[in-house]
Each structure stands twice: as C-alpha cells, then as structure tokens.
Amino acid sequence: MSDVSGFLIPAGFRFAATRAGLKPSGWPDFALIVADEAASAAALFTANRITAAPLHVDKEHLRATGGRVRVVAINAGNANCAAGQAGLDAAYATCSAAAMEFGCLPEEVFPSSTGVIGVPLPVEKLVKALPVVKAELGAESDHFQQVAQAILTTDLVEKTAFLRLEIGDREVRIAAVGKGSGMIHPRLVPGQAPAAPHATMLVYILTDAEVEPAVLQGMLNAAVEVSFNRISVDGDTSTNDTVLLLASGASGVKIPAGYTPFAEALKQVAKSLAKQIVADGEGVRHVVELRVNGAASDAEAVVVAKAIAHSPLVKTAWAGSDPNWGRLMAAIGNSGAQIEPERIDIWFGELRICRDGGRALEMDVAAAHAYLRQPEFSISIDLHQGEGSCIFWTTDLTAEYVRINADYST
Template identity: 55%
Template sequence: MDKSLEQVGALPRGFEWGAVKAGIKASGKLDVAVARAPKGANAAAMFTRNRMVAAPVTVGRRHLAATGGRVSVVLVNAGNANCATGEPGIAACLESCKAAGDQFGCIFDEVFPSSTGIIGVPLPVEKLIGALPSAAAALGATAAHAETFATAIMTTDTRMKVARATIETDDGPVYIFGAAKGAGMIYPQLGPPHATMLVYLFTDLVAQPTDLREMMEPAVESSFNSISIDGDTSTNDTVLLLASGASGVGLDERVSVAFANALRLVCGSLAHQIVDDGEGVGHVVTLQINGAASYADAKAVAQTIAHSPLCKTAWSSADPNWGRLLAAAGRSGVALDPAATRIWIGAEPVFENGVRSPLYNEAAAHQVMLAREYTITLDLGQGEASCTFLTCDLTEEYVKINADYST
C-alpha cells in the first residue's frame, strides 16, 4: 500500500471508493473503479479540447448540464476508451449509467462516466454492467479503498498517482484527495465543458459548482495544462472536482484562498507524478520561460520546446545541444531577439548576447542533464511574463510501448 495514503491526514468525508475486475483489461487486473457520494456531491469538470471526443466525455457533459453539476457516482472503466465507437458507444455509455443508477440508488444522469484504453474498439458494456454488484460490495471509505480506485484506473501507468491536502479552518478541517492516471498520450488541453489523463478530485468542502469551477480553472492551468509527455492530446482527458459538503465548512474569503492554494498543490503533485511516470521517461525536465511579453508567449515557447523531437531525444542522452532549444524557441511564433535571449541548463549558462556564453562548460551542462530531474531556463528579454512547463525526454522505450500498443 502506498504509505502516503496512510500518513497524510484524512480522506474527505462523504465519499466511498472501490474497484473490481470485470475482464475489460486483457491483463485481468482491476479495471472498473467506482467512487460514490451517498448523499450526492456538487461538481465541476474540465474536458479535452480534442474535437474527437470519447462517448463518456459527451455523456458526462450532458449529465452535468442536466443536473446542474450534481454527481452521486463516478463510474470508470479502464482497458477500453469507448471512443470512435459511434452511436453504439453513446448507447453503451448511457446503458452503463442507467445500470449504475439502479445499482447505487440515484438517477442515471447523476452518474459520471469515464473510460480509458484503446480507441476504436466497442465497449463490452455487458462486462461493465455485470461488475456493478461486486463493485457496490467493494465500496468503503478507508485508505485501502481509495487505493483500489486509484489502481484500477491505470493503463500503461507503472504506479498509482495520488495526492492529499488538509485545510485547517475555524470550523474544522477540510480534506482534499486526488487520484490520477496517465503515462502516454499526455498533452492535456483542458477547457470548460463544451493512454489518456483522468483526474478525480474529492473534497468535503461546502461549495457550489460555480465556486468549484472558479477555483479549479487556475489550478488546472498551472498543472495539467502545463505538462506534456508526447504532445498528443487524448480524446478522453477529464478532470472532475467533487465536493460532498460533509465537513460543514463553507466558503469565506479566508477558506477560499486556502482551498485554492491547496487545490493547486494537489493538482501540481498529480501532474508531476504523471510526467514522472511517463512511458519510457528517463528525465523530467522543467522548462522555465522568463522575460516574455505575455504569459501566452512564454507558454508557446515552452510548448514548442517540449514537443520538439530533437530536444527530447537530446535530453534522453543528456546531450547539452542548446542550439535545438534556441531553434525551437525561434519557430514558436513568438517574437524573439537572439541578442536579448539567455539560456541556462541548470545553473550552467549556455547562451547570451546572441552567441554561446563565454562561461559555457559542456561537461558541466552534461553533468546537470544526467540527473533524473533538472531545469532549463530561457529568458527572452521581452517583458515580465513567465511560464513553468513540465515535460520529459523521448526514449526508445516510449517507441516500443506505443509501436505495439494495440497488438
């Protein structure tokens, strides 16, 4: 059992978690995860901006709109994305939600569905529905139950991803628990409702869906919207925040600030865990872009570097080929003056005043890049805006995993 679940505060009250094996994953491992709020929960969600979306994304949007942001059950299957499955995929998703509503005693559109796995294969909905009675029996509110939920949603992940936080208030503590999955097809571009990353955030705060959305969006922007493993945006990406209200603690100015900060920390931890467990990842690289004219400019530079195969393969062998960084920044579409741009690998200066830094030490830069994690900093010299973006190298192992994914 992951010790962090035992040692960091309590789980949020008002929720139960569990998971079972339904035979959807070819491996035979846990593949159906359920989270239940027996008294219901208010919710806010952000979904992929990919125009090709999976059936559960379509249905999840509809259900949140129909209930005004009310969720009683989260139903997740792993091993099948239920994407590019047409109207039969929508029908299967709705069928599973109706069955879950019957099983757990709520209306069907208070069931929030998610799927992750291979695209284009019909969902074996009979297996999912058949597993619901045993899933109901497996529910509980302990750390072990939360762990099974976090484990069952994994696909190519090598370990579960969880994070927790406690907010102390005058009226008592408020707890946050987050569980995530994702290791490949990771470049989330999450927006408001209109291999995959799935994130479920639970809290016992008393909050309305509009309040949750207001605090959720900046937390997502600085975390999940600021990471990339391979530059591919999934069809199923979802972040769901649920508030049971079981703490009895409502929002005032002080609680709002504290909760927003704690939510950012939880989301940041989960985002880092996703990149650190990326398929074939050998190095986790933080891109710190400073001196930009705007945040959008800083992020555009970071994204272009993060998605450059030339940069990513250089990182895999700790090759301080800083010219690739400069070339990627130069094609980002952002105004760039080489004479004003400076680059560091770790604390090692590599580029300034339009040429290689006189202090550049290739061996020292290589040594920095041998570490599991390090930072590359670019100062564009154009303004005061900045962006922090988390990414990784591209290795032979990533190619092997994805070359054989469906066969």
C-alpha cells in the first residue's frame, strides 16, 4: 500500500512544491494540492484550545462552501499560530492570492501550516512563490512526492499510502500524504464541534470517487477514530493538527452512504499513515502496539491505553528494553478506568508477564528483556471488566527526543 506508483494517484488532482524560504535549511517548504474542479471535502481538526490561524480559516471556508475545496496550500517552517490578527491576515492573504492564481473563490482555498509556534508568518514569501509552484504542477507520482517532502519538519522520512478499490468494472483510487514526528497525540474533532483539549500532524487523503461532503465526513470520522486518534508519540496535542479528505469525483464512481468497502479502504489507508507517523517519532527506537481487552467499554480501553502511552516511566523503560511491568500496572491504576487489580493479566507478545494482578510464575525475565529489544513489539492487557477493547500505537521516550526538542526553535 505504500509503494508510490503513478497509476495509484487519484485522478482530478495536481501537485507541486517549491522553496519559499521559510525553512532555515533552504529545503522545499511550500506545497500545493489543486483539484481540477472544486472537490467534496471533509476535515477534522485539533481539539487543542490554542488553534493556529489557518484552522480558523479552514473551518470558516468549509462552512461557507458547504464542504468544497479547490486548492490546498501547505507551508512548513512556520506554524502561523499565536500570532494574533496578523496570523489570520496572513492566512486570508494566502487564500486570496491562491484564488487569483487559480480562478476560484478565496473560500475554496484550504491553508495549512506547520513549524515553530509564535513567530509571524512572512506571507509575502508564500504569495511570491505561488506562480512558481503553479508552473510546476503535475499529476504524476513524482509531483505527489514533492508534497510529501515539502511538508516535513523534524520528520526523517516521507509518509504516503495508496490503495486501489475495484467497484463493479471501475477503479477507485485513494492516496494519502502526511507529516508528523513530534508533538503527536492527535485528538481530532469536526470543524463544527466545540473545541476540546492536540510536532503537528498534517494529513491529506485524496480519492477520485464521487462522494457528497456529508457522507465523506461520516466516513472520515470513522476512519480517524481507529487510526490517528489511536496514536501518541509524546502525549502533546498540537495546535495545528489537521486531517483533510478530498473527493474529486473524476473516476465517475459514486459512493453512497453506508458503502462499507470504500469506508474500510479509507480506514486501511488512514491506519497505514498513522503507523508511519509513530514509526518516525522523534528519537524513537521502539514502536509499541498496545492491545487493551476486557475493559468496561471501548472508551475505557482507550483511557487505559493513553495512560500507558503517556507515562514517562513506562516509555523510558521501553527505551531501555526493561521488562518493568509494574510501571504498566501503576499507569493502569492511575488511568481512572474501572479495574479490579487482582484480575489484570499482561503479556509481552506471547510471553505471560502478569496473571491475576501479580507476577506470572512462568515469567522469564531474560526472554522478556530480549523481546522488548525488538524495534517493534506488542503488549496485551486483559482487564476482565467487560467487552471493551482498543488497539493503540505508541513509542518509547529516548534521550534523542529530549535533544531534538531542547533546541527546536534555536
């Protein structure tokens, strides 16, 4: 699903990126995704109560157009957050300039930003770069890859996912591109929802299916709930987190509400990208899949998973491949979920670690240590409280993470 192939790029979109001069490194930092015609759109945004200027504009524009987007303008190197009215003015100026270039309404432009918070965005650099990036637009895989590269910040690798779906005698394509490495604990909510407590995660999912915005939003909500809302690198929720889903309709295949094959395909693509984001977490040496079962509800299972994923003591133990399962127990007990300590069971992979709330007689410390030395491993927990369950992906916490974030802005 992650192999870049031209024939997997959805029809109806063009892509390009350029150097606008926002990144100190001089690398590409401004990208466009342009729909040939205004595409159906659905989006989810950060639940952080401090929200970047482009997200305010995005929500306003989606309401104004009834869920239609023609141009996505993404800059890296500056979050355009905590900049007051100047930040909003910069986002609006980007939309106005893009609308002039592409002959669309300013409300059909969807701006996104990622980078350092609290620094004014030099929007004149983006406006100047627009004709340059417009001239480079194309629909091939290398154009798509330009976007994947330009939106990176502390990321070490590009993140893309692709899928083809046969519907009758026609083909529908889904492609996704994203970024995220640190400040990763997405808690995404619809743009129309009230804010609730989310380096920035930006995700753009494209399809050439024909889907009405309301249907698209429902499918995106379901896909995000089992993917991007199930990952955490450091427990910090960004001010800029955004997931945008666009449907061009260029395939001519109409997807009705409740069409399961398309909804499941969307979930597959979202999970692939979510796992790639975790794997590229800042300083990460271990990727951990948490499987929580037997909770009083699915929501309670997520509460337990997050308590574990956000515990510095647990995460540093993973960094050292230390099978200190007592830290897991402490995190579970501190989660606030319904538990009975004497009923908890824990496994590292297939290795039984805890039985009935105490150390399992068959626990092999050397084998457990060796298992945790793998780059990827799973931990299963059974609370024996009900039928609730979840799968959650997270990471260890290393000295390299501290180094990266100790001098991020300098």
